[in-house]
Amino acid sequence: MGTAAERDRDDAGRPRSTRPRDALGRPLPYGSAGVARIPDDLELAPADTLAYAQRLLDRGQAFSAHEVLEAAWKNGPEHERSLWQGLAQLAVGITHVQRGNRTGAAALLRRASGRLSAVASPAPYGVDVTRLVTYADALADDLGNATDITEQRLRPRLVASPAG
Numbered sequence: 780m781g782t783a784a785e786r787d788r789d790d791a792g793r794p795r796s797t798r799p800r801d802a803l804g805r806p807l808p809y810g811s812a813g814v815a816r817i818p819d820d821l822e823l824a825p826a827d828t829l830a831y832a833q834r835l836l837d838r839g840q841a842f843s844a845h846e847v848l849e850a851a852w853k854n855g856p857e858h859e860r861s862l863w864q865g866l867a868q869l870a871v872g873i874t875h876v877q878r879g880n881r882t883g884a885a886a887l888l889r890r891a892s893g894r895l896s897a898v899a900s901p902a903p904y905g906v907d908v909t910r911l912v913t914y915a916d917a918l919a920d921d922l923g924n925a926t927d928i929t930e931q932r933l934r935p936r937l938v939a940s941p942a943g
Contacts, residue, residue, distance in 0.1 A: 800816070800842070814840075814843070817846035817847055817850065818850075819850070821847065821850040821854075822850065823847075823850075823851070825851065825903065825904045826904055828847055828848065828850070829904055829905075829906065829937050829938055831844075831847050832848050832866070832870065832937060833937050833938070835847065836873070836933075836934050836935065836937070837934050839877070839934070841870045841871075841873035841874040841933065842870070842871075842874045842877075844873075845867050845870035845871045845874060848863055848867035848870055849863075849867045851867075852864050852867055859903060861894045861897045861898050862894075862898045862902060862903065862906060862908070864894050865891045865892075865893075865895035865897075865908075865911075866895070866911075866937065868887050868888075868890045868891035869887075869888065869891035869895070869911060869915055869935070871891075872884050872885075872886075872887035872888035872890075872918070873933045875887060876918070876922065876928055876933055877933065881922040881923075881925075882922075884918075884922055885919040885922045885923055888915040888916070888918055888919040888922070889916070889919050891911075891915045892912045892915040892919070895911050895912050895915070896908075896912050904938065905938040905939050906937055906938055907936065907937070907938065907939035910936075910939070911935060911937070914935050
């Protein structure tokens with residue numbers, strides 16, 4: 780077992796996660812190829828964050844989408860915290876569905892619903908919080924009822940389409 784001095788840490792002493800991960804965010808042995816990681820210090824404009832996260836969700840990479848959304852939550856203004864936390868929790872909930880952890884997925888989806896419900900409507904950046912709350916609640920219910928969940932269902936639209 781390694782000592783604290785051997786651990787990978789940033790300049791502030793916080794641990795960094797440099798271990799490679801698979802597409803669902805599960806750790807792989809050191810030296811494995813893994814998927815490209817989202818940088819811890821990623822800073823994008825909100826619209827770019829949402830577009831990037833959506834592309835990742837559309838490709839079935841909810842764990843990476845979560846990392847993008849988490850960066851926005853950590854780097855964004857305090858008054859937008861519930862929005863970005865809720866979106867990140869939604870992506871983590873989807874990740875748990877993909878991993879087969881229905882119980883954990885349902886719990887995270889309910890947390891996401893609660894956070895997103897706290898966001899004033901209309902939400903900033905065109906995020907359709909009302910639809911996402913309904914989505915998260917329905918998916919959590921279906922997970923509890925042992926309903927089969929298709930991959931397509933795990934690709935929610937984060938931003939309302941121009942037509943509504």
